[in-house]
Amino acid sequence: MLLAQDGSDYPFLDLMWTMIVFFAWVIWFWLLITILGDLFRRADISGWGKAGWTLLVVFLPFLGVLLYLVVHGKQMGERRRAEAQEAQQHFDDYVRSVATPQPRATEQIAKAKELLDRGAIDDTEYEALKRKALAT
Structure with missing residues (x-):
């Protein structure tokens, strides 16, 4: 027979640790998706290079992600900034074309x-x- 557990059997520090682990997993998956998204949007890496980085990130996740950030981290930010500026420029051009009196x-x-x-x-x-x- 299963006994019902009440909330007092789960100490506050265990609850805090569970929350930290949960948020760490969320951040980890967000980082993994960001890196894979950046990797597959790049035009300067060949298909073999993309396959190699993908295998490294999937089979040795912590090492692969950290290596990618060390090797390509600065370029990731520059690419994101360039994409955002290009999107803003397209939006501004569209607004100007529509708003022309x-x-x-x-x-x-x-x-x-x-x-x-x-x-x-x-x-x-x-x-x-x-x-x-x-x-x-």
């Missing part, structure tokens, strides 16, 4: 009238441009 209807009609006066368009084209400008 459209010419007002009066400006469009004035340009159409100028084209009409120069003879570049006829009356029907002018009226079509005017309707289009007023519709927006």
Whole structure:
């Protein structure tokens, strides 16, 4: 017969140690995923190099991760910074392209009238441009 255990059988220091071990595992897996993600995004390492680092990280995890951080740690940060700057630049370009103000209807009609006066368009084209400008 199983006896129910109450919370008093698990001392506070054991609880703290369990929490430390849990968070250490979370950090470990986060570090492992970060390193593997960096490794497979790199274009300067061949497939054999990636396979070798992967085998080292999987079969000798602590040694592999520490070696990768020592050998490529600084470059990891530089690559992440470059990727973030590139993503920010793409976002800024997109926002600028979307936020560019459209010419007002009066400006469009004035340009159409100028084209009409120069003879570049006829009356029907002018009226079509005017309707289009007023519709927006």
